[in-house]
Amino acid sequence: MNAGLIFAAEATTAENNPLLNMSIFLAFVAVTMFVVIRASKNNKSAADYYTGGRSFTGSQNGMAIAGDYLSAASFLGITGAIALSGYDGFLYSIGFLVAWLVALLLVAELMRNTGKFTMADVLSFRLHQRPVRLAAAISTLVVCFFYLLAQMAGAGGLVSLLLGISDKLGQSLVVAVVGVLMVVYVLVGGMKGTTWVQIIKAGLLIAGAAIMTVWVLALNGFDLSHLLAQAQQISTTLPEKAYDALVPGHKYGANPLDFISLGLALVLGTAGLPHVLMRFYTVPTAKEARKSVVWAIWLIGIFYLFTLVLGFGALVLVGPDAIAKAPGGVNSAAPLLALHLGGPILMGIVSAIAFATILAVVAGLTITAATSFAHDIYANVIKRGTVTPNAEVKIARRTVLVIGFLAIAGGIGVQGQNIAFLVALAFAVAASANLPTIIYSLYWRGFRTRGALWSMYGGLASSIILIALSPVVSGTPTSMIPDANFAIFPLNNPGIVSIPLAFALGILGSILPGGKKENSWIAAEMDVRSLTGHGAEKEVHH
């Protein structure tokens, strides 16, 4: 086993071919750019730009949702987490999957029937437009920003591993290239182009993971328990920090409440992620929105089952030591496994897929944030709905440039910082600030504007304040600011406090006396339309 470890560690530097990785990645960019430019020909109206003319089929949109959702954190992060922490990495992936039941059962179809372009369309449907829309847009922008920052920083970290660029300037350059590509995709292709990038990426990612999974299984005589037994044997005989990879508790065992808090955020956050919700508007009907989620659940679920095999495969074939010591650490498990299996070419393909993953996810976040700013804040809050759709799209395009600039600056700024918590924080904010109001406005007639504002601002503020006061930010050697200590909140994820708080604030704000009266006529309209699909936004025909 030791010989194997040394071999793997040496192989990283000797066999990894940055030029090959780069050219495979450039081929992906060339193909997607071609598709994006072709797709952009019909981008005329606001509905075209924001929703791709609502003309995608359920299966296409399901692929795109998987492409949007399976970020680098899922592919590299979960494979690595299983390779280094065994069962606990698997535990993490399950929350991401089960979460889709909330989207499927409660949200997707009713949202598609009542909204137009953004999450705020639905939340402000029957409440007082401007304050609710503003709150929903702010929370959309915050979630997108955290998520975007995490992805951009991930891009910087990935290059050190995949392209052999380890100096600060080189990494900053790569972050800038990712940012510029993302802006070009979104400016040129709008939602249609972005969707195609996500579809292509999802296809590549799932196919790549499938090939590696079959390969790992083949090496184990297609006997999963053989692979698991080896993983158990290696993990229980590690020279230091031996543990059982098949038993939960290695990573989260020390603070169980912390994982429960994270698990709540994961399972309730997905259905409140604005870039996921916006995808429901790209299909013509609620039934297609349902089909999208069904496709997404199957694709995402099967993908996580692949990562289970890949993670244990990396643990057995590459070894925890080689992974931990490789540049990129835990994130290097999947690329190193590819190198072990198929040599530099497979590693190049997997590396390019990882990059494609980041590109597709940041493009989806950017168009969501830009749409929310232009449609919610500019057109409806500032201009009170007096803007022409063309002027609105113009603002959206300018916003894309601003977001691109912020993402590049932020991505360079946070380099080397430990910001892996940002994705989990984005889920916590989505679960606290967005989900309660989404559910209440669709299912509870007594819900009122004040409840929505209390819940959204309360959920947003409590999750951010709690994370600022947590060990993630200060007080431990691995914190963002290791030298200070103001961590008075003991958990790494705020969900267990902020989610129930936001649900409670929504109820309190609605039932306590005072506050504005609501229009019961519109509430009835929303109810009827959400379930029947009457008056839902139609597909654009060219």
Next chain:
Amino acid sequence: MSTEDIPQKEHHRIDYPAFEATPKFVELKKRHRSFVIPVLIAAMLWYLLYVILATYASAWMATPVIGVINIGLIMGLLQFVTTFGVTSWYVSYANKKLDPLAAELRHELEAKQKAGVA
């Protein structure tokens, strides 16, 4: 309430509060909610139970069942099975019980709207 707060004015020809009280719509709403709410609550509790067992009862989860396959692995894989199962169950329920009724009501509403415009 100011006029700017009223969205989708073109649909206001239909008396939505009256339509909402029609037996067919009440039935559609009942069918939808009586499925999605209990099923989702059950799925969430099942997930929560799994997470609590995995974090607080990891020793029990380590109990081997077949070879190296332990309770924890089986429980984890069961989460996949139940997620896929609930998804398929909902799709068949919606196809049979929700979609036909929703389509019928939608056609009624469209006819009403046409009549209102004319």
